[in-house]
Amino acid sequence: MKLTILGCHSATPSINANPTAQVLEIKNNMFLIDCGEGTQVELRRNKIKFSRIKHIFISHLHGDHYFGLVGLVNTFSLLTRETELHIYAPKGLKEVILLQMKLSASWTQYPLIFHELSSDASELIYEDDKVEVYTIPLKHRVYTNGFLFKEKENERKIDINLVTEANIDKAYFRKLKQGFDVENEDGVLINNKKVTKDPKPAKSYAYCSDTIYNEDIIPIIKDSTVLYHESTFLDKNEALCIPTKHSTAKQAATIAKKANVETLILGHYSTRYNGYNDFKTEAKTVFNNVLLSKDGKTFNFD
Amino acid sequence: MKLTILGCHSATPSINANPTAQVLEIKNNMFLIDCGEGTQVELRRNKIKFSRIKHIFISHLHGDHYFGLVGLVNTFSLLTRETELHIYAPKGLKEVILLQMKLSASWTQYPLIFHELSSDASELIYEDDKVEVYTIPLKHRVYTNGFLFKEKENERKIDINLVTEANIDKAYFRKLKQGFDVENEDGVLINNKKVTKDPKPAKSYAYCSDTIYNEDIIPIIKDSTVLYHESTFLDKNEALCIPTKHSTAKQAATIAKKANVETLILGHYSTRYNGYNDFKTEAKTVFNNVLLSKDGKTFNFD
Structure with missing residues (x-):
C-alpha cells in the first residue's frame, strides 16, 4: 500500500502549495482521491501513468477538492483514452462535468461512469477481488464523505x-x-x-477530509492501518473550527487514538501557518505515530 | 501597453506548458484574457496583483481557455475581495460558474457581473475614458471571439x-x-x-485565438499595433487545420501582413513540437516583425 500526496493544502492553490489530491496504490489499483486545480500537472510531475487511474473519489464539492477534475477528464479524452473511468462523488458533480462538455461540444470517447453519492450512512461503493471501498460520512459545510479503502483478508x-x-x-x-x-x-x-x-494482515487506509471533530466516524475507521485526517488549524485557532467545520491537529490525533489506528497522517493545512512542524508536535501530545503530508511525498506502507 | 503571457500552449497543461492566459496592461487597466487551468498560480508567479484585475475576457468555452476561471473567482472570494469583477464570455459560462457556486454553497461577496456574448458581429463590449474593447468574431469549432483592445486617440x-x-x-x-x-x-x-x-499615437492590441485562417477579421484588426494570432501548427501540418479549425504560423503571418499590423505575436502552440523557433522562421517568410510568445514573458509596447 503506497500513498502519494499531490497536494495537501486547503483553500487556494499557490506556487508552493497545491490543493487536495492524492493517489493510493493498493492491490494493483491506483485510486485518485480528490482532484484540486492543477492535479493533472502534479500527476505528471509525480510520474503517475494516467492510464492506470480508473477510479476517482471526490469527497465534496468545494473547489479545492475538485476544480482539477474537469481538466483531467478532458485531458484523458485528448490522449485518446479508451479505458472506463469511474467517478464517485456527491450528487451534482455529474451535472457540472456534463454541462461543460456540452458547451465545448466535446464528449469523452471513453466510458465515463458517475456514481453519485447522497447517503448519510456509510456504504460500500467499490469492490473487487482484493479491495473494498466504503464511504465515511463526514460533517462539513456541504455534503462530504471520507473514504475507507480496505484490503480483503489475504489467503493463508x-x-x-x-x-x-x-x-x-x-x-x-x-x-x-x-x-x-x-x-x-x-x-x-x-x-x-x-x-x-498466517497471511500478511490486510491493510486499510481511511481518508477523512474535510470534517469537523466527529466521533461518529470512529466505528467505521476503527483499527485502520493508516488514517489521513485533516488538520486545517492548530489548537490555538480552535475557535475557527466551528464556523468553518474543520479540525485541529490535536483533534485529528484524538480521533486517531480513539479509533486505535496504527499511523496518522496530517494534512489540509491552512496556508496561514509558516511550516507544519507545529502540527506534528501538537498531535504527538495525544498520539504517538504521526506523519506530516507534504506535496509530492510518497508514503510506503508495505 | 504591456502584455504578459501566462500561458501560450494549446490543449492540456503540463509541467512546462501552460494553457492560454494573458494579462494586458493598457491605460491603467489590467485585463485578463482567457484563463486556462492554473492561471491563478501563474498570476502569482508573475506578481500580478489580483485586486487590479477587474475585467476578464474569455474567448471560447474550450477547457484550455477557461478551466482556471472558477478557481480564480473562488479565490477572489476567499481573499475577501470587494471590487466588482466583470466577465465577458460566451453564453453558457455564467451557468457553469453559478452551478458550481450553488453546489459549494458559497457565493461571492463581491459583485460578479457576467456579460454574455452571442453576437456573430463585432461589437463594443467595454468602454472607459481611454480604452474601448471590441469583439472579433472568429471561426472555430465552437462559438469564439477574439478581442480588440484600442486606446482612444490621445489629446494634443x-x-x-x-x-x-x-x-x-x-x-x-x-x-x-x-x-x-x-x-x-x-x-x-x-x-x-x-x-x-501631435499626441502619442493610440495603440491597439488584437487577440485572435482560437481560429481557422479567416480574412473576415482583417477589416476589424486593420493597422493594429500588435496582433496575437494563434499558430497551433506549422505549415507541414496544415491539413490538421481543417478538422481542428486552427491556423499555421504562415497563415497567422498572412493575416498580419494583409491587416498591416505593426507586430505579430505567435502562440497557442501544439505541444507536438519541440521548441518554437520554426514557427518564427516560417512566419518571417511572409511578415517581418514576428515575436514568439512564451510562458512568463512580458512584451512592452511603450
Missing part, C-alpha cells in the same frame, strides 16, 4: 513441505488457503494451522 | 511657451487639446497646430 499461506508430508491432495489447496481443515489421502482430518501460515 | 499636447506667446486664455486649453483652433485675447484665430504638438 500453504507450507509446501508440510502439506506433502501430511499427504494432502492438491485439490484441497484452495480450501486450505481459505482456512478450512481438510482430509488427507488417508481420510485423516488435518488441522489447517498445522500446514499453513 | 499644448506647448506652454507658444500658447503664452500667442496670448491664449487658459479657458481654451481644453479645446486646444481636442484639436480645435481658438481665438486669442486679441480676437485673432490661432491655428491649433501652431501651439500644440
